[in-house]
Amino acid sequence: MSLEAAAFWGLALVLLASGLAVVLSKNLFHSVLYLALALVATAGLFLLLQAEFLAAVQILLYAGGVITIVVFAIVVTERLVGERLVQTNRGIVNGGLVSLAVLIAIIIFVTRATLPQTPPPPPADLTQAIGRDLLTRFVLPFELLAVLFLAALLGALFFARKEE
Amino acid sequence: MVPESYYTALSAILFTIGVVGVLVRRNPLVIFMSIELMLNAANLALVAFGHRFGAADAQVLAFFVMTVAAAEVAVGLAIIVTIFRLRRRLSVDELSIMRW
Amino acid sequence: MDAALIPLLPLLVVGGTALLVIVLDLLPPRDRKGHLGVVALAGVVMALLVSLGLWGREGRAFRGMVVLDNFALFLDVVICYAAALVLLLSTDYLRRNDGERGEYYILVLLSTLGMVLMAAAADLIVIFLALELMSLSLYVLAGFFRGRLAAAEASMKYFLLGAFATGFFIYGIALIYGATGSTALDRIAAATRAGTRDPLLLVGLGLLLVGFGFKISSVPFHMWVPDVYEGAPTSVTAFIATGSKAAGFAALLRVLLSTFKVSQPDWTVLLWVVAVLTMTVGNVVAIAQSNLKRMLAYSSVAHVGYMLIGVVAGGALGAGSVLFYLLVYTFTTAGAFGVILLLERGRREAVDLDDYAGLAGRHPVLALTLALFLLSLIGMPPTAGFAGKFYLFGAAVRSGYIWLAVIAVLNSAVAAYYYLRVVVYMYMRDTEGLPTGPAPSFAGRLALAIALWGIFQLGLLPAPVLDLAQAAVAPLLR
Numbered sequence: 253m254s255l256e257a258a259a260f261w262g263l264a265l266v267l268l269a270s271g272l273a274v275v276l277s278k279n280l281f282h283s284v285l286y287l288a289l290a291l292v293a294t295a296g297l298f299l300l301l302q303a304e305f306l307a308a309v310q311i312l313l314y315a316g317g318v319i320t321i322v323v324f325a326i327v328v329t330e331r332l333v334g335e336r337l338v339q340t341n342r343g344i345v346n347g348g349l350v351s352l353a354v355l356i357a358i359i360i361f362v363t364r365a366t367l368p369q370t371p372p373p374p375p376a377d378l379t380q381a382i383g384r385d386l387l388t389r390f391v392l393p394f395e396l397l398a399v400l401f402l403a404a405l406l407g408a409l410f411f412a413r414k415e416e
Numbered sequence: 417m418v419p420e421s422y423y424t425a426l427s428a429i430l431f432t433i434g435v436v437g438v439l440v441r442r443n444p445l446v447i448f449m450s451i452e453l454m455l456n457a458a459n460l461a462l463v464a465f466g467h468r469f470g471a472a473d474a475q476v477l478a479f480f481v482m483t484v485a486a487a488e489v490a491v492g493l494a495i496i497v498t499i500f501r502l503r504r505r506l507s508v509d510e511l512s513i514m515r516w
Numbered sequence: 517m518d519a520a521l522i523p524l525l526p527l528l529v530v531g532g533t534a535l536l537v538i539v540l541d542l543l544p545p546r547d548r549k550g551h552l553g554v555v556a557l558a559g560v561v562m563a564l565l566v567s568l569g570l571w572g573r574e575g576r577a578f579r580g581m582v583v584l585d586n587f588a589l590f591l592d593v594v595i596c597y598a599a600a601l602v603l604l605l606s607t608d609y610l611r612r613n614d615g616e617r618g619e620y621y622i623l624v625l626l627s628t629l630g631m632v633l634m635a636a637a638a639d640l641i642v643i644f645l646a647l648e649l650m651s652l653s654l655y656v657l658a659g660f661f662r663g664r665l666a667a668a669e670a671s672m673k674y675f676l677l678g679a680f681a682t683g684f685f686i687y688g689i690a691l692i693y694g695a696t697g698s699t700a701l702d703r704i705a706a707a708t709r710a711g712t713r714d715p716l717l718l719v720g721l722g723l724l725l726v727g728f729g730f731k732i733s734s735v736p737f738h739m740w741v742p743d744v745y746e747g748a749p750t751s752v753t754a755f756i757a758t759g760s761k762a763a764g765f766a767a768l769l770r771v772l773l774s775t776f777k778v779s780q781p782d783w784t785v786l787l788w789v790v791a792v793l794t795m796t797v798g799n800v801v802a803i804a805q806s807n808l809k810r811m812l813a814y815s816s817v818a819h820v821g822y823m824l825i826g827v828v829a830g831g832a833l834g835a836g837s838v839l840f841y842l843l844v845y846t847f848t849t850a851g852a853f854g855v856i857l858l859l860e861r862g863r864r865e866a867v868d869l870d871d872y873a874g875l876a877g878r879h880p881v882l883a884l885t886l887a888l889f890l891l892s893l894i895g896m897p898p899t900a901g902f903a904g905k906f907y908l909f910g911a912a913v914r915s916g917y918i919w920l921a922v923i924a925v926l927n928s929a930v931a932a933y934y935y936l937r938v939v940v941y942m943y944m945r946d947t948e949g950l951p952t953g954p955a956p957s958f959a960g961r962l963a964l965a966i967a968l969w970g971i972f973q974l975g976l977l978p979a980p981v982l983d984l985a986q987a988a989v990a991p992l993l994r
Contacts, residue, residue, distance in 0.1 A: 254417070256417060257417075257418055260418045260422065260423075264426050267426065267430060268429060268430065268433070271430050271433045271434070271453050272433055274433075274437065274446075274450065274453060275433055275434075275441065275446070275450055275453075280443065280445060280446065283445075283446055284449065287452060287453070290430075290453065290456065291456060294456050294459070294460055297463075298460075300418070301423065301463050301464060301466075301467045302467065303466075303467070303475050303478075305475065306459075306463060306475050306478055306479065306482075309482060310459075310482065313482055313486055314452075314456075314485070314486075317486055317489075318452065318485065318486060321489050321490065322448070322449065322489070322493065325445060325493040325496060325497055326445060328497050329445070329496070329497060378472055378475070381472035382472050382475050382476055385472050385473060385476050386476055386479075388579075389473070389579055390473075390476050390480075390641070391578065392577075392578040392582065393480060393581070393642055393645050396633070396642070396645045396646070397480065397483055397484075397645065399531065399626065399649060400483075400484065400487050400645060400649050400652065401483075401487055402538075402626070403487075403623065403649055403653045403656075404487035404488075404490045404491050404652055405490070406619055406622060406623060406626075406656070407490075407491045407494065407619075407623065407652060407653070407655070407656035408491055408494040410617070410656060410660075411494035411495060411497070411498045411656070411662065412494055431687055435683075438676075438680050444672055444676060448676065448679070451676070451679045451680055451682075451683050454683030454684075454687065455682070455683055455686060457687065458683070458686040458687040458689075458690045459690075461687065461690040461691065461694065462690045462693060464694075465690065465693055465694035465697075466693075468694075469697045473699075474693060477641055477689070477690075477699065480641060480644075480645065481686055484648050484682075487648070487652060488648075488652065488675075488679055488682070491652050491655055491656060491675065492676075492679065495656075495659055495668065495671050495672050495675050498659065498668050498671075499665070499668045499669065499672055502662075502665050503665065
């Protein structure tokens, strides 16, 4: 087994285990820690796929930013409610059945998919290519993100502001 | 070398775990984290496909998904915190005043 | 002006107005924000006029990410009408509910921007971002009355299920990218024409349809509709019911008709079933509702079912009648929610059926107006609802979907029961000593007048607008 294969299987195991733990854990705080682990494992997989830039963004933005906000939200809501938030479940059987069907369908199709057999060589410097793409081909979506953030900022501030 | 289809299969399983989480859990924060798993799975699939095509655009798309997820976090968690604040003030015991 | 920017003109007008309102919001007066509503309305009307002025022009911008065609322009008009009616209804309503804040108008404009962009997007990633812009703004608007638990719950539910739908949507995009190597609609179309029915592509399309299903609220993805429609401020409910649905149908039609033309046999079968389920579930559950907002919520689900008939029927007539119906539906639904909004007394919404008992005696004009909107929802001639349904069901018959048309007609008969029940309450029951509400504001009356004009204009002279709608879908069918 090559080093790459070993790394893949290791990361895949961590990713799936922590993903399951997010969903199954009874403790809200444990869930968010497992989510952080899953996001970091994904970053590792990005590295294996030669997506160094994305791996860095993933760690900074997701594992850093998103997780921090979620932890913050948990702390605030626990303090407000005054007791530990214990999770409850509903409709496990239904949910399980639906999900199983989704899983089987996706796996069957995805693994059978016809992809080009030999990948064309990637651009010499992928990060540079991403930067160029962002400001040329994808400049409209890129600008759109700014508007999206404006809306998100307004919305979040609106809820956070004290009632006058 | 690990074939890309392994990565896509992995992402499909992760996506399904996320869907299960949304369907079976009640706590809004956990539902939200499950949705993050789904988006993460989509990103993994995108990057794996992009690797196969040898193109940079898949990574640009994944970058967009990440930033959108961040915007969603900001708004979503503000809404969730608002609810908890109101619920304390109104001392409503049940989890939801409306049918789910 | 740079010719390359012309396809973006309606977008630039709406977006520019949003920025202007943000700046104006910072200036005094601090306690009254009604003037921002006027500015926002002026921007939306301007966008409407610009869209009408651009009719017939074609173009692309930003490397084909955005297109200008009659389809986008027609939907722009529908969306701008929806936004304008909502803005007219909002100012006085917000003041009465102590919710007068600048953010409201900014977010309405930003979500309008997202909707207009959805109609013009020619790349899945732009559709995705536009959808998010629209949705994020609407999540906040749904919870705009921060002190009310029902509004906050509506906002949370809308957010969680919307984000869930986003997950499906983006995974669908990922799979389609995996199958074709692109997210540009024309390149996907070229890849699908190449032949083999790639399973990856079909699953991707399926997941995409799940995402759209949530946004246009078709069964089985409609479970958020009643609670969100009930809990959100009524003006926002009207906007969610009209504008976001029009935008969802716009992107759905463009993706299905122009990009996945090859897979038409596959998605037609699927949508046939979804259409039948959507209208039947919507109508049957609506009968059991005693809350008018919930009843209209389920009725809106049923109307999505009718519109899906046009998508199934396909062709210029089928798709054109969907656009026609979207316009009809916008006037009718915005009008019906508008009456509910204007009848509100103090902080209590007039949402129970009993609140409408004897309304004809207390508010004869409003009662008559609501009755006319309900008749249009039933599909009675000479209102626009009749013309819209006639074209939709006719398109189904012409394409050979006789059974679909039969089921739809039966559904309309069932629906007549619960709409007419409201009319009976208004005209046949005695007033039970309920106080008369405040007199509607000028803007509110203007909104209702525009909506009434719409349903009679489209009801009495439908043919010219249907021709325009058919011309609008022509670029998709080429």
